[in-house]
Amino acid sequence: MSAYLRDRILPVLTVIAAILVLWHVAVVYLNAPFVRDQAARAGETITLSQLVERTFAQERPVLPAPHQIVAELWDTTVNKAVTSKRSLVYHAWITLSATLAGFAMGTVLGIALAIGIVHSRAMDRSLMPWVIASQTIPILAIAPMIIVVLNSVGISGLMPKALISTYLSFFPIVVGMVKGLRSPEVLLIDLMHTYHASQAQTFWKLRWPASMPYLFTSLKVAIAISLVGAIVGELPTGAVAGLGARLLSGSYYGQTIQIWAALFMAAGLAAVLVSIVGFAHQRVLKRMGVKP
Amino acid sequence: MNPSPLSVVSAKNLGLTFETNDGPVHALSNVDLEINKGDFVSFIGPSGCGKTTFLRVIADLEKHTAGSITVNGMTPEEARKNRSYGYVFQAAALYPWRSIEKNIALPLEIMGYAKSEQDKRVAAMLDLVNLSGFGKKYPWQLSGGMQQRASIARALAFDADLLLMDEPFGALDEIVRDHLNEQLLKLWAATKKTICFVTHSIPEAVYLSTKIVVMSPRPGRVTDIITSTLPKERPLDIRETPEFLEIAHRVRQGLKAGHSYDE
Numbered sequence: 001m002s003a004y005l006r007d008r009i010l011p012v013l014t015v016i017a018a019i020l021v022l023w024h025v026a027v028v029y030l031n032a033p034f035v036r037d038q039a040a041r042a043g044e045t046i047t048l049s050q051l052v053e054r055t056f057a058q059e060r061p062v063l064p065a066p067h068q069i070v071a072e073l074w075d076t077t078v079n080k081a082v083t084s085k086r087s088l089v090y091h092a093w094i095t096l097s098a099t100l101a102g103f104a105m106g107t108v109l110g111i112a113l114a115i116g117i118v119h120s121r122a123m124d125r126s127l128m129p130w131v132i133a134s135q136t137i138p139i140l141a142i143a144p145m146i147i148v149v150l151n152s153v154g155i156s157g158l159m160p161k162a163l164i165s166t167y168l169s170f171f172p173i174v175v176g177m178v179k180g181l182r183s184p185e186v187l188l189i190d191l192m193h194t195y196h197a198s199q200a201q202t203f204w205k206l207r208w209p210a211s212m213p214y215l216f217t218s219l220k221v222a223i224a225i226s227l228v229g230a231i232v233g234e235l236p237t238g239a240v241a242g243l244g245a246r247l248l249s250g251s252y253y254g255q256t257i258q259i260w261a262a263l264f265m266a267a268g269l270a271a272v273l274v275s276i277v278g279f280a281h282q283r284v285l286k287r288m289g290v291k292p
Numbered sequence: 293m294n295p296s297p298l299s300v301v302s303a304k305n306l307g308l309t310f311e312t313n314d315g316p317v318h319a320l321s322n323v324d325l326e327i328n329k330g331d332f333v334s335f336i337g338p339s340g341c342g343k344t345t346f347l348r349v350i351a352d353l354e355k356h357t358a359g360s361i362t363v364n365g366m367t368p369e370e371a372r373k374n375r376s377y378g379y380v381f382q383a384a385a386l387y388p389w390r391s392i393e394k395n396i397a398l399p400l401e402i403m404g405y406a407k408s409e410q411d412k413r414v415a416a417m418l419d420l421v422n423l424s425g426f427g428k429k430y431p432w433q434l435s436g437g438m439q440q441r442a443s444i445a446r447a448l449a450f451d452a453d454l455l456l457m458d459e460p461f462g463a464l465d466e467i468v469r470d471h472l473n474e475q476l477l478k479l480w481a482a483t484k485k486t487i488c489f490v491t492h493s494i495p496e497a498v499y500l501s502t503k504i505v506v507m508s509p510r511p512g513r514v515t516d517i518i519t520s521t522l523p524k525e526r527p528l529d530i531r532e533t534p535e536f537l538e539i540a541h542r543v544r545q546g547l548k549a550g551h552s553y554d555e
Contacts (some may be wrong), residue, residue: 187385194379288389289430
């Protein structure tokens with residue numbers, strides 16, 4: 001236990017402590033000009049300790065202090081009903097549902113494309129360049145167009161955002177699964193050949209299980225960028241609901257604390273999602289009898 | 293061509309040429325060979341002599357480009373589709389995510405054996421290769437020799453009469469190898485299979501075989517076929533008898549004749 005504490009907890013705590021120290025220094029440095037300005041306008045002269053104190057308590061700071069963000073997070077999650085539009089949980093759920101829908105579609109699409117690419121030379125040649133090209137288009141540029149186009153055909157709400165998530169998340173799945181499905185050694189493929197195994201048998205008994213480690217690595221990347229996709233998808237919709245909307249309205253009204261709270265919520269959500277995939281990864285590998 | 297009923301593998305003028313960027317490579321040329329039911333045939337020769345290629349042609353993992361070959365009186369492709377042979381590779385090639393019994397059951401699953409039949413055969417095979425009690429283990433939990441025994445069990449599970457073994461003990465140490473050789477002979481006597489066995493080792497070839505095929509490279513060809521005069525019953529210390537050394541000497545001569553080491 002003490003070894004666990006020393007090897008796992010202590011390094012993390014050290015980094016967090018270092019970040020907090022730097023953050024507080026930055027808060028004072030970045031907010032000081034405004035505080036001085038305010039004081040000058042009010043005709044006060046303030047001491048250094050007063051200056052520092054005020055930089056930590058700004059209503060619209062350039063950089064909020066950590067405790068302000070924590071207070072805002074607490075206020076908007078615990079103190080508000082989850083159905084309220086002022087609840088961060090409500091907004092997080094809006095974003096999360098689009099994320100999960102997009103992630104699911106991206107996973108299915110990615111696996112389907114990978115299976116096609118691995119089994120058909122024509123698909124390998126014709127599809128793979130497009131798959132790669134699709135990711136060179138900046139998502140910020142294409143997201144508003146997807147929203148507008150889908151809106152014009154009457155699709156709005158969750159679907160357009162989920163599709164942007166799909167657009168981002170299918171890519172790591174395709175790349176990972178193509179590699180994974182091709183990962184069995186020639187020897188193992190030859191073995192299936194000597195049994196006169198069908199293509200479907202070779203797939204289900206060899207290629208699919210062999211691709212599992214690759215799948216989960218891809219899923220971890222995919223779920224994180226699904227969240228990014230959903231948030232990006234919320235930005236051009238005119239900020240109705242979701243973490244993206246919170247970011248956008250926060251920046252309209254200079255509510256930096258709200259922006260940071262939404263950012264932390266998004267980061268926390270991503271961490272939880274990636275951990276869940278990581279946990280599933282471990283469970284599956286354990287069930288497959290992989291050497292611990 | 294009309295192979296005798298005893299013939300398991302019959303090759304006539306067999307040739308295989310790979311087209312590479314540096315021109316054609318003659319992996320096999322003019323190979324004539326008869327392998328009869330119940331034979332234990334070793335293929336020995338330096339790297340590049342085509343011994344593995346010949347085994348792969350029998351298994352329909354490579355296509356020959358000249359001459360003809362029959363396996364059980366059929367083309368290699370038909371024989372493969374009939375599941376006529378079991379193949380043991382140099383590496384155990386066990387599926388890491390399957391337990392040992394699941395690995396042995398793999399060909400049975402593919403060939404559509406009933407679950408009860410699978411279980412029965414897996415138990416019998418584990419017993420045959422002395423791995424009873426290890427069925428639930430995963431490959432990484434077993435030593436190299438045990439893994440290779442499991443892979444032999446897998447190749448035997450579906451009753452193919454022909455066992456093709458490509459340097460199956462090449463990666464194992466001498467002591468384990470001796471032990472496995474002894475076990476393999478017992479297994480061969482018990483199952484009455486026909487075995488084709490590729491090896492680098494002269495003592496191994498002489499100890500195991502009823503027929504030794506000496507091969508040499510560039511082009512890959514058969515330089516000598518030696519029929520063993522050793523008795524069927526072979527304890528390990530038969531390797532010190534004059535008869536054994538005589539055959540080993542002849543194999544060595546064959547290898548020397550076919551291959552200039554001054555190249």
